Amino acid sequence: xxxxxxxxxxxxxxxxxxxxxxxxxxxxxxxxxxxxxxxxxxxxxxxxxxxxxxxxxxxxxxxxxxxxxxxxxxxxxxxxxxxxxxxxxxxxxxxxxxxxxxxxxxxxxxxxxxxxxxxxxxxxxxxxxxxxxxxxxxxxxxxxxxxxxxxxxxxxxxxxxxxxxxxxxxxxxxxxxxxxxxxxxxxxxxxxxxxxxxxxxxxxxxxxxxxxxxxxxxxxxxxxxxxxxxxxxxxxxxxxxxxxxxx
Ligand SMILES: NC(=O)c1ccc[n+]([C@@H]2O[C@H](COP(=O)([O-])OP(=O)(O)OC[C@H]3O[C@@H](n4cnc5c(N)ncnc54)[C@H](O)[C@@H]3O)[C@@H](O)[C@H]2O)c1
Numbered sequence: 001x002x003x004x005x006x007x008x009x010x011x012x013x014x015x016x017x018x019x020x021x022x023x024x025x026x027x028x029x030x031x032x033x034x035x036x037x038x039x040x041x042x043x044x045x046x047x048x049x050x051x052x053x054x055x056x057x058x059x060x061x062x063x064x065x066x067x068x069x070x071x072x073x074x075x076x077x078x079x080x081x082x083x084x085x086x087x088x089x090x091x092x093x094x095x096x097x098x099x100x101x102x103x104x105x106x107x108x109x110x111x112x113x114x115x116x117x118x119x120x121x122x123x124x125x126x127x128x129x130x131x132x133x134x135x136x137x138x139x140x141x142x143x144x145x146x147x148x149x150x151x152x153x154x155x156x157x158x159x160x161x162x163x164x165x166x167x168x169x170x171x172x173x174x175x176x177x178x179x180x181x182x183x184x185x186x187x188x189x190x191x192x193x194x195x196x197x198x199x200x201x202x203x204x205x206x207x208x209x210x211x212x213x214x215x216x217x218x219x220x221x222x223x224x225x226x227x228x229x230x231x232x233x234x235x236x237x238x239x240x241x242x243x244x245x246x247x
Contacts, residue, residue: 002224003028006081008074008125010061010118011088013040015185016135019213020085020220025053027221032074032081034059035088061088061114062106064121071121080127083224086115087135091146093191104149111153115160128172131224134161135216138181138239142247145181146191154179158235165233174232176223181239183211206241 002024012021013035022044025031031054033041038058045054057073060066074081090110094103115134126132139145140154161177168175182188182201188210192198202208216238222228223236237243 002083002221005029005083005224006032006078007083007085008032008034008078008081008122009085009087010034010059010070010114011086011135013037013044015087015187016180016183016213016216017085017087018044019217020087021054022048022050023214023217023221024083025050029053029083030078031055032057032078034061034070034074036060061086061118062109064117067114067117067121071125074122075125079125081122081125082127082130084118084122084126084130084132085135085220086118086133088114089135089137089187091150091187091190094147094149096148099147099149107149107153108156111150112156112160115157119164123171126171126173129226129229130173131229132168132173132175133220133223134175134177135220136161136177136179136235138179138237138243140179141237142243161235162233169232174223174229176231176233177235178216178219178223179235179237179239180211180216181237181242183213183216183238185213204242204245204247205239206245209240211238211240 007024007029009021011017012033021031021033034057035041041056059070136157137154139151143151
């Protein structure tokens with residue numbers, strides 16, 4: 001259990017990021033949730049009665065100016081932070097011939113550029129002893145997750161994390177990628193919209209169920225504990241065993 005810390009979750013309006021924000025807030029931390037969908041963030045705070053623990057910030061992670069301005073607002077509200085989670089991400093199911101440059105650019109902008117902007121802008125705010133967790137994807141290993149636009153952006157996140165391990169470690173910050181696959185969320189509904197497609201998918205998962213956002217949030221919280229600080233520069237694949245079946 002971690003409590004009394006300042007946590008920033010970027011991409012925390014829905015799905016995995018939302019669960020991470022709720023878990024940290026319910027354990028008594030001060031959580032800043034930043035997302036392009038501010039309405040959903042406010043709704044989440046209200047529905048869970050967490051007005052005292054969560055503050056909402058609007059950000060477009062794909063814009064440097066927006067992320068820089070977020071850093072100033074988070075500093076003014078919370079001061080130093082101990083945890084940064086980057087969970088913002090987008091995808092669409094598209095074949096190579098269907099991916100136009102606009103989709104390519106937007107996917108890279110949110111999933112990869114936004115990651116760089118966020119860590120660059122928040123770096124001065126993160127206290128030594130703190131943690132960064134990037135929500136990547138097992139698609140960086142297998143390909144797909146919608147298509148090459150998505151898998152490429154998530155592969156970039158692996159390379160980014162591994163390249164920054166020294167800088168962060170020298171500052172006393174552990175950084176890791178949690179790489180989920182097939183977790184119940186809005187994104188999963190985009191890729192597998194029907195009940196039938198989800199049932200078929202479950203047959204490919206050795207543990208015979210879809211992942212839940214709590215399967216991810218529990219590991220994220222663990223990585224941010226003081227006694228987990230030696231876990232640094234790792235990719236943790238959370239996939240119910242699917243990836244190494246070749247699917
Ligand atoms: N659900 C899965 O099976 C799965 C598998 C592998 C990886 N992931 C990754 O997990 C992360 C969370 O996805 P999810 O499954 O919870 O889906 P989701 O769609 O519920 O969450 C994505 C969040 O990112 C936010 N977002 C999108 N564009 C943004 C922008 N420009 N600026 C700020 N916020 C923005 C959305 O509003 C949303 O709150 C993503 O990075 C995704 O790639 C999910």
